[in-house]
Amino acid sequence: MPLDVEGVFRAEYGRAVAVLVRFLGDIDLAEEAVQDAFATALRKWPQSGIPPSPAGWIITTARNRAVDRLRRESTREARHAEAERLHARDEPDEEGPVRDDRLRLIFTCCHPALAVHAQVALTLRLLGGLTTPQIARAFLVPEPTMAQRIVRAKAKIRDARIPYRLPRDADLPDRVRGVLAVVYLIFNEGYGGREDLCAEAVRLGRLLAELMPDEPETLGLLALMLLVESRRPARTAPDGALVLLSDQDRSLWDRDLIAEGQDLVRRCLRRGRPGPYQIQAAVNAVHSDAPTAADTDWGQILRLYDQLTEHTPSPVVALNRAVAIGEVEGPEAALALVDVLDLDGYHAFHAVRADLLRRLGRPAEAVRAYEAAIALTASPAERAHLERSRAAIARE
Structure with missing residues (x-):
């Protein structure tokens, strides 16, 4: 898929499907119509250029193709009924709060x-x-x-x-x-x-x-996303290499997003009804409070993960808690917790193990763990970072 059409696909696919589902009342037909419209764009746009409103073009084309297909496949009576139904969908018929x-x-x-x-x-x-x-x-x-x-x-x-x-x-x-x-x-x-x-x-x-606005978990989720998103400018180096949280230049963090996220966390705390998203947001708020990685309050983060474990016990939560244990009690205590987790198909599990093994002075095992993580990750940036970490052990 050419880069320009791919960009439109990434940006507009969900919107187009949503509009077509509402119009047609059929998920499969909506998906097929939108995919057919993008296939048509692949044929036409290289010659005609991307239209001024690519999303509108995709939606209109998909809608027309779907209507044509329904008419071809229907009896005369069914066509008239379908035409009336689809025409009715053009009129405002919305009830409820979602627009x-x-x-x-x-x-x-x-x-x-x-x-x-x-x-x-x-x-x-x-x-x-x-x-x-x-x-x-x-x-x-x-x-x-x-x-x-x-x-x-x-x-x-x-x-x-x-x-x-x-x-x-x-x-x-x-x-x-x-x-x-x-x-x-x-x-x-x-x-x-x-x-x-x-x-x-x-x-x-x-x-x-x-x-x-009165549902604290919606506020918690928004806070979580804003606080994580605030670190995006520092997450990659100029050459595209992944930069871990502990190594990031915190002056690059988006302070407006941090302020908004922290304000939402405080609003959640005042409600006194903690939930998984609120707790994860609080973890990220603690990270955002620290001027340097060395100033991070890992004790507070560990207490939050203890709380999160009570709400949503899962191997992934246990893995993140083990990382906090590694900072508070040391890598040996953390590794004991990590090794009992059933996460062999999860690349982050092997990456955490590799780092703990490296810190414990067990390079051969750390290299094998990095290799397992490299084999499982789908992100080129993460793969490159893991490969650099593995290579660093070999040079030691």
Whole structure:
């Protein structure tokens, strides 16, 4: 895919699918129509150039193709009925508080009839245009497993006739958990290299905070994303190399985002209803408070991870807690905790082990751990960093 069309695809795929789902009322047809429109763009834009409104062109083309297909495949009576239905969709018919097409699509996919993991996987596919392998990596599951989840989620929506309508105020609490998980994973996927997805996640987070200002976890998620995003300018060196948090030039951090994120964390603390996103935001607020890496209050971070473990015990949380243990009690105590975790398919697990083994003066084992992490990571920047770390051990 040429670079210009690929850029439009990354920026506009989710919006186009959201609009088409609302218009057509059918997920598969909407996806196929948008993909067909991008295939048409691949043929036409190299000669005609990108139109002034590429998103509008894609949506219009997809819509026309979908209508043409429905007319070709329908009987005369069905065509008239479908034409009336689609015409009605042009009229304002919105009820409830959500006015954004992409946020509306998230709430639709996060219907309580679907399991949370299916809600998240389907929305990542539709909204972010992520491939099945990318989503599988985010969930740490095999690709075939993820493909089945997505297919089953679509079938559930179709067979259960889950309506494509806006949730009313009374429906919002039942949808919040899945919606927040979706936005969080969109942000995480973007932080691995797609800045557009991070921007979209923050945008959606702001909308959610406006929509549910009394829900502390929405504020916590927004705070978490803002505090992590504030470090983006320092996360890579001029040559594109990855810079770890401990080595970052903190003068490059975005102080406006930090101030906004910390203010949200304080608002959450005053409510006294802690949850996973609020606690993770608090961890990042502690990092942002430290003028240098040496000033980081690892004791406070460890206490926060203890709290997070009570709310959401998981191997990944345990891994992050072990990192804090390594700073407070030393690498030997941390390694004992890491070695019992079932995270062999997760590159960060091996990277943490490698660093702990290096600090313990066990270079051969550290090299093997780095090699395992290199084999599992999908990020070129992370791979290059891990390769440099492995090479540094060999030179010692």
